[in-house]
Amino acid sequence: MSRVTIKDKTFETSMPEAQIKWRVKQLAQQISSELEGKNPLFLAVLNGAFIFAADLMREMTIPCEISFVKLASYQGTTSTGKIKEVMGINEDLSGRTVIILEDIVETGLTIKQMIESLGTRNPAEIKVCTLFFKPEKLNVDLKLDYVAFEIPNDFILGYGLDYDQQGRGLKDLYTLVSE
Template sequence: MVQKQINFKPLFDASKIQQRITELGAQIARDYNGEPLVCIGVLKGAVIFMADLVRAINLPLSMEFIGVSSYVGTASTGHVRLTHDLTRDITGKHVLLIEDVIDSGVTIDYLLGLLKLRNPKSLKVATFLSKPEAHQMHHHLDYVGFEISREFVIGYGLDLDQYYRNLPYLAQVTD
């Protein structure tokens, strides 16, 4: 597959992103007050955000990953399917679910419902991006990097057909 050429305009540069992640990490560390934390990254989009965020959290923590799929190209299918499950038990643990972007919230509702069945001590959500205008979810977002409108964005972990995740900044697709 050849990378599709697209037009885009930068929204947040790498410096602004790192500054916000440092703030989020400090807030999370304060909120958990020394308690160990299991950070669960949602594959694949949250990997870059998660890598930077966990380094900014001054707590004992472990990392896990869960995979879901709900997008084809730039559109959500509205159907969530599990593609990779956790490899360890989270019963009785403080869990932080880390997402790249919360759009409608269908995926986060699905994941929180699934993880609650596994009886964590606590379950919170950190997301790099939130699109409040599109939210149809039933759950609260505990930590939000940036709020944006409904535009489709790429970079810093977010993709278009699996490309552009490696951009060090966030950009809006303009075509």
């Protein structure tokens, strides 16, 4: 296992890039199969989901579109619990299948708020696809349609996830080492 230091914290490799990409390919096959004949609109939540979204899109085998929304709820390693929309959605969602792409679902507050907001725009359906899910942190009633990995309640970074805006470009997933 390799270790990296980002700012004042040390992280250790917990999942190699190859394992993540293999699972992303499986998700793309599942989504493509289930949504055959539709033209889903993926809404990737920035900044964390951009690598996941790019890899997933390259593996899709059905026509689909992508757009991005920027939300913020983190400071350092802690969620503030308050979500603010930084960059919104310009697409017409009426009658569309919308799939929210998230890097990680923890409490579920961000996704729940996003589903409620999108629901006012008359989509045919809203689905949620997340790369990582921490089931023990979830504190709202939330249906996740596609989950790549269920993980423990550890702080992670790499593959798009960051610590204070650093470490997103790491190819593998890293977990914070207890100091």
